[in-house]
Amino acid sequence: xxxxxxxxxxxxxxxxxxxxxxxxxxxxxxxxxxxxxxxxxxxxxxxxxxxxxxxxxxxxxxxxxxxxxxxxxxxxxxxxxxxxxxxxxxxxxxxxxxxxxxxxxxxxxxxxxxxxxxxxxxxxxxxxxxxxxxxxxxxxxxxxxxxxxxxxxxxxxxxxxxxxxxxxxxxxxxxxxxxxxxxxxxxxxxxxxxxxxxxxxxxxxxxxxxxxxxxxxxxxxxxxxxxxxxxxxxxxxxxxxxxxxxxxxxxxxxxxxxxxxxxxxxxxxxxxxxxxxxxxxxxxxxxxxxxxxxxxxxxxxxxxxxxxxxxxxxxxxxxxxxxxxxxxxxxxxxxxxxxxxxxxxxxxxxxxxxxxxxxxxxxxxxxxxxxxxxxxxxxxxxxxxxxxxxxxxxxxxxxxxxxxxxxxxxxxxxxxxxxxxxxxxxxxxxxxxxxxxxxxxxxxxxxxxxxxxxxxxxxxxxxxxxxxxxxxxxxxxxxxxxxxxxxxxxxxxxxxxxxxxxxxxxxxxxxxxxxxxxxxxxxxxxxxxxxxxxxxxxxxxxxxxxxxxxxxxxxxxxxxxxxxxxxxxxxxxxxxxxxxxxxxxxxxxxxxxxxxxxxxxxxxxxxxxxxxxxxxxxxxxxxxxxxxxxxxxxxxxxxxxxxxxxxxxxxxxxxxxxxxxxxxxxxxxxxxxxxxxxxxxxxxxxxxxxxxxxxxxxxxxxxxxxxxxxxxxxxxxxxxxxxxxxxxxxxxxxxxxxxxxxxxxxxxxxxxxxxxxxxxxxxxxxxxxxxxxxxxxxxxxxxxxxxxx
DNA sequence: CTAGGGTTAG
Numbered sequence: 001x002x003x004x005x006x007x008x009x010x011x012x013x014x015x016x017x018x019x020x021x022x023x024x025x026x027x028x029x030x031x032x033x034x035x036x037x038x039x040x041x042x043x044x045x046x047x048x049x050x051x052x053x054x055x056x057x058x059x060x061x062x063x064x065x066x067x068x069x070x071x072x073x074x075x076x077x078x079x080x081x082x083x084x085x086x087x088x089x090x091x092x093x094x095x096x097x098x099x100x101x102x103x104x105x106x107x108x109x110x111x112x113x114x115x116x117x118x119x120x121x122x123x124x125x126x127x128x129x130x131x132x133x134x135x136x137x138x139x140x141x142x143x144x145x146x147x148x149x150x151x152x153x154x155x156x157x158x159x160x161x162x163x164x165x166x167x168x169x170x171x172x173x174x175x176x177x178x179x180x181x182x183x184x185x186x187x188x189x190x191x192x193x194x195x196x197x198x199x200x201x202x203x204x205x206x207x208x209x210x211x212x213x214x215x216x217x218x219x220x221x222x223x224x225x226x227x228x229x230x231x232x233x234x235x236x237x238x239x240x241x242x243x244x245x246x247x248x249x250x251x252x253x254x255x256x257x258x259x260x261x262x263x264x265x266x267x268x269x270x271x272x273x274x275x276x277x278x279x280x281x282x283x284x285x286x287x288x289x290x291x292x293x294x295x296x297x298x299x300x301x302x303x304x305x306x307x308x309x310x311x312x313x314x315x316x317x318x319x320x321x322x323x324x325x326x327x328x329x330x331x332x333x334x335x336x337x338x339x340x341x342x343x344x345x346x347x348x349x350x351x352x353x354x355x356x357x358x359x360x361x362x363x364x365x366x367x368x369x370x371x372x373x374x375x376x377x378x379x380x381x382x383x384x385x386x387x388x389x390x391x392x393x394x395x396x397x398x399x400x401x402x403x404x405x406x407x408x409x410x411x412x413x414x415x416x417x418x419x420x421x422x423x424x425x426x427x428x429x430x431x432x433x434x435x436x437x438x439x440x441x442x443x444x445x446x447x448x449x450x451x452x453x454x455x456x457x458x459x460x461x462x463x464x465x466x467x468x469x470x471x472x473x474x475x476x477x478x479x480x481x482x483x484x485x486x487x488x489x490x491x492x493x494x495x496x497x498x499x500x501x502x503x504x505x506x507x508x509x510x511x512x513x514x515x516x517x518x519x520x521x522x523x524x525x526x527x528x529x530x531x532x533x534x535x536x537x538x539x540x541x542x543x544x545x546x547x548x549x550x551x552x553x554x555x556x557x558x559x560x561x562x563x564x565x566x567x568x569x570x571x572x573x574x575x576x577x578x579x580x581x582x583x584x585x586x587x588x589x590x591x592x593x594x595x596x597x598x599x600x601x602x603x604x605x606x607x608x609x610x611x612x613x614x615x616x617x618x619x620x621x622x623x624x625x626x627x628x629x630x631x632x633x634x635x636x637x638x639x640x641x642x643x644x645x646x647x648x649x650x651x652x653x654x655x656x657x658x659x660x661x662x663x664x665x666x667x668x669x670x671x672x673x674x675x676x677x678x679x680x681x682x683x684x685x686x687x688x689x690x691x692x693x694x695x696x697x698x699x700x701x702x703x704x705x706x707x708x709x710x711x712x713x714x715x716x717x718x719x720x721x722x723x724x725x726x727x728x729x730x731x732x733x734x735x736x737x738x739x740x741x742x743x744x745x746x747x748x749x750x751x752x753x754x755x756x757x758x759x760x761x762x763x764x765x766x767x768x769x770x771x772x773x774x775x776x777x778x779x780x781x782x783x784x785x786x787x788x789x
Numbered sequence: 790c791t792a793g794g795g796t797t798a799g
Contacts (some may be wrong), residue, residue: 075792084798122790153790155790180790181790182790183790183791187791213790213791214791215790215791216790216791218791219790219791221792222791240796249791249792253791253792253793254791254793256792256793257790257792257793267799279792280793281792281793282793283791284794285791285792285793287793288793312795314793315794316794317793317794318794319795320793320794322794331795338791351794351795352795353795354794354795354796355795357796381795382796383795383796383798384795385795385797387795387796389799390796391796409797416797417797418796418797418798419796419797420797421796421798422797422798424798425797452798455798456799457797457798457799458798459798459799460798460799483796483799484799486799487799491799503796519799520799522799552790637796681799707799
């Protein structure tokens with residue numbers, strides 16, 4: 001892709017280190033003073049590992065509470081604290097985590113319980129298990145870990161760091177536990193998705209006569225929200241009413257969030273109304289609930305109401321409000337809010353700043369989004385960059401997306417898995433194989449290969465760029481492919497025209513115990529439709545609901561109509577539509593119209609056209625198809641009439657549609673009979689046609705030569721037209737009698753004119769089917785003028 | 790020890 005002027009390679013990427021999130025290295029001078037010199041020569045990590053191993057031993061086999069001091073039991077031998085301090089500092093550096101400033105004074109302060117719990121709380125927030133474990137070691141050494149508060153802090157540390165098993169060990173070994181200890185443990189279970197265990201310990205509190213407090217209820221209720229346990233949540237609500245906890249702000253707010261999560265807005269509202277004191281979190285919960293329901297206007301209304309009630313929004317509220325402004329697709333709200341934020345100086349935070357970027361991308365105002373990112377300067381995070389890049393991709397500004405990605409790399413913003421996922425989507429939209437390959441290299445280098453999202457994006461990108469082989473390779477390198485990975489490959493086969501392969505991969509997937517999803521069926525049904533295997537398609541469609549409990553959507557119905565129509569069973573298609581449980585949409589009718597044209601059923605075509613126009617009166621494809629259909633049966637007067645109608649109704653013809661004519665000449669081919677569908681004569685004719693196109697369009701087009709100005713869209717236009725070019729070849733394996741569509745705006749690469757050569761060498765295998773039209777790729781290299789192909 | 794927010798793949 002020539003428009004991508006930057007080149008990424010293994011060599012150039014070497015200077016950019018990947019995502020090491022080093023936060024401000026604190027007071028290095030102070031730390032240096034405390035460091036023991038001989039430590040520099042030691043491998044700090046090894047020491048850390050050793051200590052960690054010993055701690056695991058102590059947690060699992062001995063039980064912390066029974067240990068008077070670690071040194072007595074030989075858990076930590078003669079390690080002096082100075083050495084441990086140095087090790088902790090190295091560990092912090094290693095893991096990119098801020099070591100607490102006071103850390104190195106531990107030597108003198110170890111007896112202070114309050115201080116040590118503060119340290120533990122800090123490391124639990126940071127999620128630094130390694131340093132947390134060293135804290136644990138120090139506690140064992142001094143023998144103060146038998147204390148309830150210290151023990152609770154340890155439970156919390158392990159729980160927050162995801163080592164729930166160790167948390168439980170510490171908990172079980174404690175001499176005495178209180179509500180707080182239970183709260184920490186329960187919160188840990190819920191944070192690790194272990195709802196049943198949380199519920200078990202919650203029940204145990206009653207048995208041990210430790211009365212749950214409002215924190216306990218708050219934790220439990222929000223846990224219900226995350227595992228979608230609404231029944232339990234309602235029961236807890238009842239409990240909370242009985243214990244008179246509901247009017248407590250924290251419990252009420254977690255209940256509000258729970259109800260909003262389940263879309264139970266009435267319950268949320270009545271609870272909200274009953275609150276004597278609504279704080280900012282209560283309002284935010286309601287606004288967020290409405291936002292999740294996509295009721296953007298209502299959410300904004302609440303937002304204004306809140307301010308009328310004298311509450312000023314905080315960062316949380318503002319981000320949602322901004323998202324709502326993006327959602328309503330009206331500029332006024334967004335501008336007004338943004339202006340206010342600038343005035344208050346609240347637009348400078350990362351979260352709000354990113355939400356502003358996101359809002360502008362939603363509104364399609366990429367200039368403003370870019371300005372916002374620029375204005376944020378160094379505070380812009382990965383997320384901010386990702387939001388901007390995703391915005392470019394969604395607004396179909398692919399080259400800008402690639403440019404931004406490049407800029408992000410240049411500015412040393414550490415990329416994360418989201419960045420790669422979205423930039424791969426950009427590659428597949430272009431589509432550019434060489435860029436995809438470059439990004440793939442970066443993925444490997446950044447050690448994101450094992451990320452399922454990225455792997456799926458890679459499969460998609462390779463498939464869209466025509467490199468089915470590499471798409472397969474990526475898939476087979478995934479150790480545990482999920483449903484999305486499977487879908488990507490099934491879809492890739494389907495899009496490349498390997499329908500049988502798509503179907504057999506689908507069966508393999510089912511055998512391996514993966515439950516197909518809605519998207520799977522879309523790919524599979526489409527395969528059946530293109531293969532013409534109606535019966536199997538019908539059975540698969542029925543099994544969707546019967547065996548997999550997937551409710552068919554419009555797109556599935558559309559596929560089924562296509563299945564019948566393509567194979568000529570027009571009446572069955574009509575019957576299918578009439579028996580649908582929903583009102584048929586234009587997209588459901590459309591494949592039938594295409595079928596009518598293919599099989600020259602003018603009468604039914606007219607009926608279907610009417611239905612579509614009833615639903616979407618400005619659908620240009622209807623007029624174009626009807627006109628072409630009339631043309632094919634020789635009703636030239638009706639051809640003219642369709643065009644007049646279209647002008648009359650001011651229907652705008654979108655790019656991509658073509659009338660059935662090429663200048664004054666008309667070409668119409670049939671793909672021969674079924675036994676010999678691809679005769680040399682057809683190739684000859686088509687080749688002649690190509691030359692014709694080349695001659696007639698070379699200078700008349702308003703497009704200049706591709707690859708001239710980076711950042712312009714020439715490459716895409718070229719590809720777009722080469723898709724059309726490939727149409728001529730792509731239809732070769734369609735049923736006999738299928739008219740070949742001819743387009744007049746086909747261009748060849750005007751730099752090298754090599755398209756012709758490639759096209760003539762093109763085999764059926766190289767032609768990729770994509771929906772109703774096809775595009776091609778060339779396996780080796782491409783035109784001599786660039787890496788475009 | 791507690792509630793609320795921003796970016797991905799099909």
